Amino acid sequence: MQTIRVELGARAYAIHIGEHLLSGAGLILPHLDLPKVAIVTNTTVAALYLQQLAEGLRAGGVDVISIVLEDGESYKNWATLNRIYDALIERRCDRKTTLIALGGGVVGDLAGFAAATYMRGIPFIQVPTTLLAQVDSSIGGKTGINHPLGKNMIGAFYQPRLVLADTAVLTSLPPRELSAGMAEVIKHGLIRDAAFFAWLEQNMEKLLACDPQALAHAVRRCCEIKAAVVAADERETGDRALLNFGHTFGHAIESGLGYGKWLHGEAVAAGMVMAADLSRRMGLIAPVDVDRIIALLKRARLPIAPPGIAPGLLLQLMGVDKKAEGGNLRFVLLDALGAASVRAGVPAALLQQALALAAA
Amino acid sequence: MQTIRVELGARAYAIHIGEHLLSGAGLILPHLDLPKVAIVTNTTVAALYLQQLAEGLRAGGVDVISIVLEDGESYKNWATLNRIYDALIERRCDRKTTLIALGGGVVGDLAGFAAATYMRGIPFIQVPTTLLAQVDSSIGGKTGINHPLGKNMIGAFYQPRLVLADTAVLTSLPPRELSAGMAEVIKHGLIRDAAFFAWLEQNMEKLLACDPQALAHAVRRCCEIKAAVVAADERETGDRALLNFGHTFGHAIESGLGYGKWLHGEAVAAGMVMAADLSRRMGLIAPVDVDRIIALLKRARLPIAPPGIAPGLLLQLMGVDKKAEGGNLRFVLLDALGAASVRAGVPAALLQQALALAAA
Known part of the structure; x- marks a missing residue:
């Protein structure tokens, strides 16, 4: 097991990474105010891992209730949130009950x-x-729900007391989900760590085959990078925005295709290609850098361009209006493989060219 | 104008107290990230003060939108909250738009x-x-909404950047609302400041007549007390609970009568009498102290006992079950006029006697 600290003063916490951490409750028990937890999960994950986690906790003397939600991004809304509140109230959970999120991004949010x-x-x-x-x-x-008028519009910054990343569970992921996660893994290398990007080029096949050592290394390095970025800028007033590399394009692609068609990571992959292409057009990186990015995404079985979406629609979905086109365009761009920055004053013509990739 | 600081480190802020602070935007402007604000208020307050506040801000170059809600505690729910979200999204408010709450407790929450x-x-x-x-x-x-299964069950600790208490607006309050607020004023004296309690005994009629000097003094002293308590214990893990003096009883009274029948402050007044009576039965304060509390509440035109509610029902509404009766009862009690503490191990028999007041 490896442990990374997210240094946030009074809200600091540990990320434990290792195999088979789920079944022993020993890592969780010290963080409970009272021996009572509510596990929130979805039907898919519940079938695989709920019993394992719950039994470990019960063996440790913990009163466990479980709240099983439907699986899917379309359930990340107020109605589902209210189901959680209802269950917490009905089961008399109070301020000392610990809530455990067991699942992917939707369950966690x-x-x-x-x-x-x-x-x-x-x-x-x-x-x-x-x-x-x-x-x-x-x-x-980052936590939250979607609003009918926008993704993640309602939410809060709320830090966990502990993150338990059991890499053994990744072997049960459908290949498409594993690849989608790989988009964010590659992103961490691109924005902060050229050596890690090169390591990914060496080890992509091992990762896709769920080689335990390779997975543990990739998860640890991403957690280290993200923990450092978050510790320096918890509320995204500065460098935390670098984590959004590829996401402005990616969100527009997700939205343009209709939510649920592509996984978030797939849209981010195609969005990173656009952002890399724009970085090249701005003269920040070389064509060969873009080629390396595209090659690695392809090997990770990720899409590198969405099926034809008109550039005008993408612009609109990115919230770029006529006024913004006047010169206030800001994007997270690459200065090199392994280094990103927020750049203002992106010429509208270059943006149009990068977006044309989507129509190709 | 007087200013009190709430010392919360990076989240510290000022409370300005004075007459006619509403119409000048000068106190607000320095706290805006961008010159765009969304004023949230209700129909009653909008008719009296919205124009005044909005015009001052507009004269200061601020883009002002207003969101006018229905008036009443019954609207403190998800549906109303969603109306605010909808308006913010539709009017393209972003992270740099400042939200201003103009109104009473429901609007603020x-x-x-x-x-x-x-x-x-x-x-x-x-x-x-x-x-x-x-x-x-x-x-x-403290912010939040009610859930069908419980008051204030959903919420967040979220500090404002500024509190602007314009005492001139209090003259437009219905007398019953003014009295209800006086219950919390008296509470601040009871839990922390015997001299302030004595001052209230000297000045209650002036306060009810909205004498400007008297109101300014009372508001300032309460803000000082509350600011000090909150600064020492923002998230209510300790002494902040003292601010709940009379509230455990008060909430049960509100609920037993049916929400909306009594104002919150009225229920708190009767609840403080029960808490004071229980303090006397525990031997902590003298009968003459209870008499002084009752006399002052009466002069503030507040109820000192609810119309007959069975003690058993109150116990149930307070969440006191058979197990709790075994000895784990915890209450905020008075050690003297001007000093409160949380006491565990309150004998069930004494609690029953205090509750019998409600049935009298």
């Missing part, structure tokens, strides 16, 4: 927001079960 | 929770227009 807002905040632990959640969404305290 | 959760938190300013909001609910960062 929903459960985290429930923990942030039930009785004005109760203890919270993340047990991410997808690669994307282990390397990205479970760390850093 | 709702708007504060919207500010805490819209795009994971936007700047927030409180402009309380009731006595209760000026001396209590606008300070300390």
